[in-house]
Amino acid sequence: MFNLSEENLIEMKAVHTSKEIYQQPEVWKGFVESLTLVKDELRGFVQSIYDKHGQVRVIFTGAGTSAFAGDTLVPILKDQYKEKVLFEAIATTDIVSNPDQYLFEDAPTILVSFARSGNSPESMAAVKLGEQIVNDFYQVNITCNKDGQLAQNSKNNEKSLVILTPEEAHDQGFAMTSSYTSMMIAAYILFAKEEFDSNVTINAGSLVERITDTIDHVLDFDFDRIVYLGSGSLGQLAHEAALKMLELTAGKVVAVHESSLGFRHGPKSILTDKSVVTLFMSSNPYTRKYDLDILRELVADGKVKVVALTESRDEEVEKIANWTITVNETGNKFTNDFSLALLYIIFAQVLSLKKSIQLGITPDNPSPDGLVNRVVKGVTIYEK
Numbered sequence: 001m002f003n004l005s006e007e008n009l010i011e012m013k014a015v016h017t018s019k020e021i022y023q024q025p026e027v028w029k030g031f032v033e034s035l036t037l038v039k040d041e042l043r044g045f046v047q048s049i050y051d052k053h054g055q056v057r058v059i060f061t062g063a064g065t066s067a068f069a070g071d072t073l074v075p076i077l078k079d080q081y082k083e084k085v086l087f088e089a090i091a092t093t094d095i096v097s098n099p100d101q102y103l104f105e106d107a108p109t110i111l112v113s114f115a116r117s118g119n120s121p122e123s124m125a126a127v128k129l130g131e132q133i134v135n136d137f138y139q140v141n142i143t144c145n146k147d148g149q150l151a152q153n154s155k156n157n158e159k160s161l162v163i164l165t166p167e168e169a170h171d172q173g174f175a176m177t178s179s180y181t182s183m184m185i186a187a188y189i190l191f192a193k194e195e196f197d198s199n200v201t202i203n204a205g206s207l208v209e210r211i212t213d214t215i216d217h218v219l220d221f222d223f224d225r226i227v228y229l230g231s232g233s234l235g236q237l238a239h240e241a242a243l244k245m246l247e248l249t250a251g252k253v254v255a256v257h258e259s260s261l262g263f264r265h266g267p268k269s270i271l272t273d274k275s276v277v278t279l280f281m282s283s284n285p286y287t288r289k290y291d292l293d294i295l296r297e298l299v300a301d302g303k304v305k306v307v308a309l310t311e312s313r314d315e316e317v318e319k320i321a322n323w324t325i326t327v328n329e330t331g332n333k334f335t336n337d338f339s340l341a342l343l344y345i346i347f348a349q350v351l352s353l354k355k356s357i358q359l360g361i362t363p364d365n366p367s368p369d370g371l372v373n374r375v376v377k378g379v380t381i382y383e384k
Helices: 006-011 015-022 024-037 039-052 065-081 092-097 121-133 149-153 178-191 199-210 212-220 233-248 285-301 315-320 337-358
Strands: 056-061 085-089 109-115 137-143 160-164 225-230 254-259 275-280 305-310 323-326
Touching: 006 015, 015 024, 015 337, 024 039, 024 178, 024 199, 039 056, 039 137, 039 160, 039 178, 056 065, 056 092, 065 085, 065 092, 065 109, 065 178, 065 233, 065 337, 092 121, 109 121, 109 178, 121 137, 121 149, 137 149, 137 178, 149 160, 178 337, 199 337, 212 323, 212 337, 225 233, 225 285, 233 254, 233 275, 233 337, 275 285, 275 337, 285 305, 285 315, 305 315, 305 337
Parallel strands: 056 085, 056 109, 109 137, 137 160, 225 254, 225 275, 275 305, 305 323
Antiparallel strands: none
């Protein structure tokens, strides 16, 4: 698995993380099939709320990776709905610390909570604040833990819907991988007007088998800084990609994210001759022009190594990037960048896993001193 023997994975305490990355194509396939069977019922819940109110806010929330799931989804869903349904991504950490800036009494709201454990104090506090402040308040809890507080507290609540991911997606490793992608798929199937593209799982199955050799070549460069760039939803995906590297290398690799256009406006100062820039290229022809511009600029600067991820083969990209990874081999083009996001993040997950091992860190628990924890600790929630 990922050019690592079982002995390597056991010795480096990477068994859970590697398995949870590798299993995603099969987990997604089964999850999509199970959700499709109950899709009408699930969508009926949110449609009944839309029908009841002139306009509805849908707030995707969570903390860390769970927050970034919403960040990635919102641009795609905004483009599909345009009006009436207002999609927003607001982290629980912002809602809890500043509820009056984000929750409004007379604005009907569906709070969509992404949660691996469903037990984080901010998740529970965000729901409580929503119930206190918003007159017409509804919940969708997308969680990996049927026994978590979010799932349990939603029982027998007609204004609440719970979607449980497959048990395999309840990641046991420190970093969220299967849980992150599975929760995004659940939200997409629930809210998106377009159907989930089954070609994603087909391509993911191929990608996890063929991606490692390229990643090993990137690792030969021995970088100590990495920048993830993208536009629109892929710019938001870059945040999650950077976090994976920070988490799994215990902060020993500096990892940042930015939009393709925004990178020139100061953040580019971070680059050194030991930097790798990874560019998540959009499938939208207009947006892609800006991605190509920053790619050309970075290569012309000659200071860094560049990895370009793209949907299909592009001779110009292959000619100028140091490494190019094509993620769609089926010949059926994706309709939006959500499909690309699911495939691109696999690259970031595997690269982070293998960089962690290269640095002698244990990916399943990269912070054994307890500086950061799988389920956050030390949070005090104050009464509003």
